[in-house]
Amino acid sequence: MAVSLDPRLALITFLEHLDVERNVSQLTIRNYSHYLRRFCDWFEARGESSLKNLDQDLVRKYRVYLSKLEGRADTGETLSKKTQSYHIIALRSWLKWLVKNDLPVLHPEKIDLPKAESQHMQYLPLEKVELLLSQPSLSTPIGLRDKAILEVFFSTGLRVSELVSLNRDQLNFNTKEFGVIGKGRRQRVVFLSDRACKWLQKWLDARDDNWQPVFIRFSGKKPGITDSGESMRLSARSVQRIVDKYSRKAHLPIKISPHGLRHSFATDLLSNGAGLRDVQEMLGHKNIATTQIYTHITKPQLKKVHQTYHSKS
Numbered sequence: 001m002a003v004s005l006d007p008r009l010a011l012i013t014f015l016e017h018l019d020v021e022r023n024v025s026q027l028t029i030r031n032y033s034h035y036l037r038r039f040c041d042w043f044e045a046r047g048e049s050s051l052k053n054l055d056q057d058l059v060r061k062y063r064v065y066l067s068k069l070e071g072r073a074d075t076g077e078t079l080s081k082k083t084q085s086y087h088i089i090a091l092r093s094w095l096k097w098l099v100k101n102d103l104p105v106l107h108p109e110k111i112d113l114p115k116a117e118s119q120h121m122q123y124l125p126l127e128k129v130e131l132l133l134s135q136p137s138l139s140t141p142i143g144l145r146d147k148a149i150l151e152v153f154f155s156t157g158l159r160v161s162e163l164v165s166l167n168r169d170q171l172n173f174n175t176k177e178f179g180v181i182g183k184g185r186r187q188r189v190v191f192l193s194d195r196a197c198k199w200l201q202k203w204l205d206a207r208d209d210n211w212q213p214v215f216i217r218f219s220g221k222k223p224g225i226t227d228s229g230e231s232m233r234l235s236a237r238s239v240q241r242i243v244d245k246y247s248r249k250a251h252l253p254i255k256i257s258p259h260g261l262r263h264s265f266a267t268d269l270l271s272n273g274a275g276l277r278d279v280q281e282m283l284g285h286k287n288i289a290t291t292q293i294y295t296h297i298t299k300p301q302l303k304k305v306h307q308t309y310h311s312k313s
Contacts, residue, residue: 003101005050007040010103014094023185027161035090051098054106063088063114085114121293122254123263126271129154132256135246141206142218146242148196148203149215153243153258155196157265157283159183160236160258166214168204173197182284190282215239266294 004010015033018024042065043054066084070077079087092108099107124132133150137143152163162180170178176192192200204214211229217238223231240258247256254260266279280291 003098003103005052005103005105007043007049007051010051010098011036011040011094014097017097025161025181025183025185031086032090032093035087036094038087039091051103051105054095056106056110059091059106059111062091081114088113121263122256122260123267124252124254124256124260125264126268128250128252129261129264129268131250132246132252135249144199144203144206145215146246148199149239149242150246150261151196151199152192153261154265154268155193156190157262158190159262159284160239163258164213164215164234164236164239167212168214169212171200171214173201180284184286186284186286188281188284263294266291270294 003013011033014036015029018029018032019026039062042062043058046058048054048058063084066079066087069079088111092111092113095105095108095111098105133147133154136146136150138147149163152158158180159182162182166178166180170180172178173192176194176197177189178192179187179189181187200214207216209216209229211227211232213229213233215234216229216232217234223229243256243258243261256264262283266283269279269282270276276288276291276294279294280288283291285291
């Protein structure tokens with residue numbers, strides 16, 4: 001199929017390419033669609049109808065537009081620098097694909113990515129993790145579900161998108177492990193601790209349905225008992241709210257998120273002697289450079305090794 005320079009037609013073909021040829025996740029496709037449709041709206045509002053007219057000056061004006069755009073109408077807050085970056089990354093990926101298809105468009109290398117904001121990594125030491133894990137009430141089905149969610153997070157280091165997509169048939173309570181498909185469609189195996197296995201089993205045993213999703217909602221309309229239960233699957237946003245709820249209940253010194261529990265998982269492993277490469281595998285990082293954000297743990301360990309073994313003669 002010939003690729004058009006019409007923004008809307010070119011976008012449809014690009015999204016099809018991501019889905020069929022690149023096999024990227026539906027979440028990524030949804031995000032790219034959102035970011036690039038916003039660009040198309042802005043581009044066409046300026047009277048432009050062909051991507052060959054996009055130049056560096058227009059890109060600069062688009063970036064100014066993004067910097068002033070309200071992210072949420074109810075608060076009046078503008079888009080964060082990180083969200084602005086996502087828009088530019090999507091635009092560069094689109095242009096790169098257009099160039100690959102021999103279309104006369106602006107070369108993506110001429111668009112600089114915004115400088116990343118320095119972010120402090122939020123994680124909990126073990127005693128604070130234990131405090132958080134003890135918050136759900138075990139006398140209610142909701143509390144039992146939430147306890148299982150927190151235990152699985154800390155046992156596996158799953159991303160929130162990976163956790164909510166879990167199905168019953170993925171779990172193996174005999175080997176205490178299961179496979180997930182993470183970012184970039186990369187597959188990996190994650191492991192359940194004895195404690196996580198126990199609470200996950202308790203949660204599933206307490207259910208009287210055969211729905212496939214491991215973690216389900218309790219509110220709203222319910223499908224028939226013979227249904228697969230896909231409409232009952234807990235959303236990523238709901239899980240974020242659950243973690244935040246127990247974080248506040250535990251009066252933790254920092255605001256913790258599902259990703260903060262992922263950081264806590266990695267930090268705990270490294271603190272107890274795990275190697276950086278092993279942690280890379282367990283987290284599903286493509287590059288070791290991503291895992292090296294945890295040098296706050298490895299550096300003190302290196303100092304201890306140096307003090308123990310250097311110049312003992």
